[in-house]
Amino acid sequence: xxxxxxxxxxxxxxxxxxxxxxxxxxxxxxxxxxxxxxxxxxxxxxxxxxxxxxxxxxxxxxxxxxxxxxxxxxxxxxxxxxxxxxxxxxxxxxxxxxxxxxxxxxxxxxxxxxxxxxxxxxxxxxxxxxxxxxxxxxxxxxxxxxxxxxxxxxxxxxxxxxxxxxxxxxxxxxxxxxxxxxxxxxxxxxxx
Numbered sequence: 723x724x725x726x727x728x729x730x731x732x733x734x735x736x737x738x739x740x741x742x743x744x745x746x747x748x749x750x751x752x753x754x755x756x757x758x759x760x761x762x763x764x765x766x767x768x769x770x771x772x773x774x775x776x777x778x779x780x781x782x783x784x785x786x787x788x789x790x791x792x793x794x795x796x797x798x799x800x801x802x803x804x805x806x807x808x809x810x811x812x813x814x815x816x817x818x819x820x821x822x823x824x825x826x827x828x829x830x831x832x833x834x835x836x837x838x839x840x841x842x843x844x845x846x847x848x849x850x851x852x853x854x855x856x857x858x859x860x861x862x863x864x865x866x867x868x869x870x871x872x873x874x875x876x877x878x879x880x881x882x883x884x885x886x887x888x889x890x891x892x893x894x895x896x897x898x899x900x901x902x903x904x905x906x907x908x909x910x911x912x913x914x
Contacts, residue, residue, distance in 0.1 A: 746787070746899060747784060747787045747788070747791075747899065748787055748788060748791035748792065748899055748902065748903045748906075749791060749795075749896075749899045749900050749903040750790075750791050750794050750795070751794075751795065752795055752900065752903060752904060752907065762811065762812050762862075763811025763812060764796060764811060764812050764814055764860070764910050764911065765793055765796055765797055765811055765812075765813060765814070766788070766789045766792055766793050766796070766813075766814055766816060766910075767813030767814060767815060768789075768813070768814075768815040768816070769785040769786075769788050769789045769815075769816045769817075769818065770785070770815070770816070770817045770818070771784055771785050771818045771821065772817055772818060772819045772820075773818060773819070773820060773821045773822075775822075776821075784818070784821060785818075788816065788818070788906070791903065792903070792906055792907065792910070795903070795907060796907070796910070812860050812861075812862060812863065813860065814858055814859065814860040814910060815858075815859045815860070816856055816857070816858055816859075816906075817856065817857040817859070818854065818855070818856045819855040819856065819857065820853055820854060820855035821853075821854055822851070822852070822853040822854075823850070823851075823852055823898075824850065824851045824853075825848060825849075825850055826848070826849045826850075826851075827847065827848060827849075828846065828847055828848060828849050828880065838883070838884075841882045841883055841884065842882065842884055844882070845880075845881060845882035845884075845885070846880045846881070846882060847880075847882055847883050848880065848881050848882065848883060848885070849878065849879070849880050850878070850879050850880075850881060850894060850895075850898070851876070851877065851878040851879075852875070852876070852877050852878075852898045852901075852902055853874075853875070853876045854874070854875040854876075854902055854905070854906075855872065855873070855874050855875075856872070856873055856906070856909065857870060857871070857872045857873075858870070858871050858872075858873065858909055858910060871909070873905070873909040875901075875902055875905040877898065877901055877902075879894050879897065879898070880894075881893075881894040
């Protein structure tokens with residue numbers, strides 16, 4: 723009987739650790755973003771995911787999330803979603819060559835699964851890493867010049883098995899989302 727309870731506890735924690743990576747991929751709001759930074763009026767016109775590890779539907783989902791989230795930040799406050807105003811801006815194409823979110827159980831994970839209170843205190847049984855490589859392409863209207871730049875983002879963090887991906891709360895996943903969203907914004911606006 724005790725063995726069955728032990729197995730149920732292990733399954734529960736395995737389910738929790740898988741659940742944590744679900745949820746939003748990018749942030750829709752960056753509090754410290756100033757719309758005046760987008761002087762050239764960039765907006766994302768096209769996103770292509772070159773990461774073949776994903777199914778076509780998942781690539782479309784990531785692409786749609788990236789385009790919607792970043793355009794939301796770039797355009798919402800500045801142009802109040804007035805499409806005629808921002809379409810006079812510079813459309814950019816983003817090609818995502820690598821988009822990885824890796825979840826790895828650390829060496830003490832199984833000890834924590836047996837004694838979960840230890841992980842509740844130490845909060846370090848899981849390791850998460852985000853890696854994004856992207857290329858930004860656009861052509862300026864005045865100079866008729868084409869720009870192509872490549873950017874890389876990589877970040878690793880540890881968390882506990884109790885850490886959940888709650889969009890509006892502080893957690894390791896929200897930190898990743900904010901950092902990768904800021905990275906993409908800087909990659910775009912850094913050109914202006």
